[in-house]
Amino acid sequence: MNPIIEVKNFTKKYGDFIAVNDISFNVEKGSIFAFLGPNGAGKSTTINTLCTIFEKTSGTLLIDGKDVTTQKSEVRSAIGVVFQDSTLDSKMTIDENLKMHCVFYNVPNREVEERIQFTLGLVDLLDQRNKLVSTLSGGMKRRVEIARGLIHYPKVLFLDEPTTGLDPQTRAHIWEYIIKLQKERDITIFLTTHYMEEAEICNKIAIIDGGIIVAHDTPYALKKEFTKDTAYITSRKESEFEQLLERYKLNYVKKEGYYKVDAENTDLLLQVLSVHKENIADIEIKKGTFNDVFLEITGRKIREDI
Numbered sequence: 072m073n074p075i076i077e078v079k080n081f082t083k084k085y086g087d088f089i090a091v092n093d094i095s096f097n098v099e100k101g102s103i104f105a106f107l108g109p110n111g112a113g114k115s116t117t118i119n120t121l122c123t124i125f126e127k128t129s130g131t132l133l134i135d136g137k138d139v140t141t142q143k144s145e146v147r148s149a150i151g152v153v154f155q156d157s158t159l160d161s162k163m164t165i166d167e168n169l170k171m172h173c174v175f176y177n178v179p180n181r182e183v184e185e186r187i188q189f190t191l192g193l194v195d196l197l198d199q200r201n202k203l204v205s206t207l208s209g210g211m212k213r214r215v216e217i218a219r220g221l222i223h224y225p226k227v228l229f230l231d232e233p234t235t236g237l238d239p240q241t242r243a244h245i246w247e248y249i250i251k252l253q254k255e256r257d258i259t260i261f262l263t264t265h266y267m268e269e270a271e272i273c274n275k276i277a278i279i280d281g282g283i284i285v286a287h288d289t290p291y292a293l294k295k296e297f298t299k300d301t302a303y304i305t306s307r308k309e310s311e312f313e314q315l316l317e318r319y320k321l322n323y324v325k326k327e328g329y330y331k332v333d334a335e336n337t338d339l340l341l342q343v344l345s346v347h348k349e350n351i352a353d354i355e356i357k358k359g360t361f362n363d364v365f366l367e368i369t370g371r372k373i374r375e376d377i
């Protein structure tokens with residue numbers, strides 16, 4: 072393990088209210104890390120503290136070995152940040168926005184053009200560089216933000232809901248850029264997202280709820296631990312089917328017109344199905360999803376509309 076972000080016993084209080092309660096986790100260099108949680112869980116508080124915007128109450132937060140409290144400027148040059156709300160100057164062109172950022176970050180003049188070429192090239196906007204930001208679509212603005220977040224060649228890029236509000240095609244493009252960055256530039260990506268299928272692409276996921284880390288693992292391990300495969304079966308002889316399920320001790324729930332049966336033990340399920348095969352009208356097996364993981368751990372859906 073070669074951590075680039077180290078969080079040890081981090082606590083943040085607002086007055087007497089404990090927003091983040093003694094959390095610890097590491098993020099491996101070069102990985103894509105998803106930080107998830109329901110509204111009010113403590114995500115923004117943690118990200119803002121890591122980005123040196125908020126002050127911690129206690130604990131240690133290090134980025135690339137630098138302390139976010141005592142070595143703010145070193146940390147700032149090691150990180151790029153893309154927040155949800157656009158902070159681009161809409162009256163300026165893409166090019167001017169990036170150049171202004173180069174000034175903030177003391178990028179040497181002789182390197183400015185090369186960096187603009189690289190970062191705009193990465194998000195496929197090089198040929199649009201003279202366009203006014205006010206004329207760009209939401210997806211293009213997000214791509215400019217990503218380019219700008221990278222212009223000082225940070226080691227870690229923080230992305231707060233990078234794809235929220237974008238159409239599926241643009242979201243897929245943004246993900247292509249994120250994966251390209253990780254693979255080709257070895258940049259560590261720390262992101263929050265409300266899209267569970269995006270969390271699944273990440274190397275590691277931490278779920279925070281009520282200011283506490285309630286799960287921290289690979290998507291595969293979390294799915295294995297917290298989801299179950301389920302069979303949806305319609306039987307022509309329901310009472311016979313129920314007796315079978317009970318005899319084989321398979322957990323099930325009777326729904327209108329079908330049965331929801333625990334499909335974790337495939338051997339047992341196959342036995343039941345073979346005995347009952349003449350009377351099965353329909354069957355569908357559904358794999359557990361990452362939404363189930365989130366629901367199981369936090370008791371809530373990540374978004375109310377799913």
Ligand SMILES: Nc1ncnc2c1ncn2[C@@H]1O[C@H](COP(=O)(O)OP(=O)(O)OP(=O)(O)O)[C@@H](O)[C@H]1O
Nearest residue numbers: 085088089090108109110111112113114115116117
């Ligand atoms: N300045 C503040 N003063 C008092 N309480 C705050 C302040 N900022 C945040 N909180 C509280 O701290 C808790 C954590 O908030 P935070 O913004 O970190 O959550 P979040 O996980 O980012 O939520 P969301 O997904 O809604 O942005 C919430 O209960 C919030 O109401």
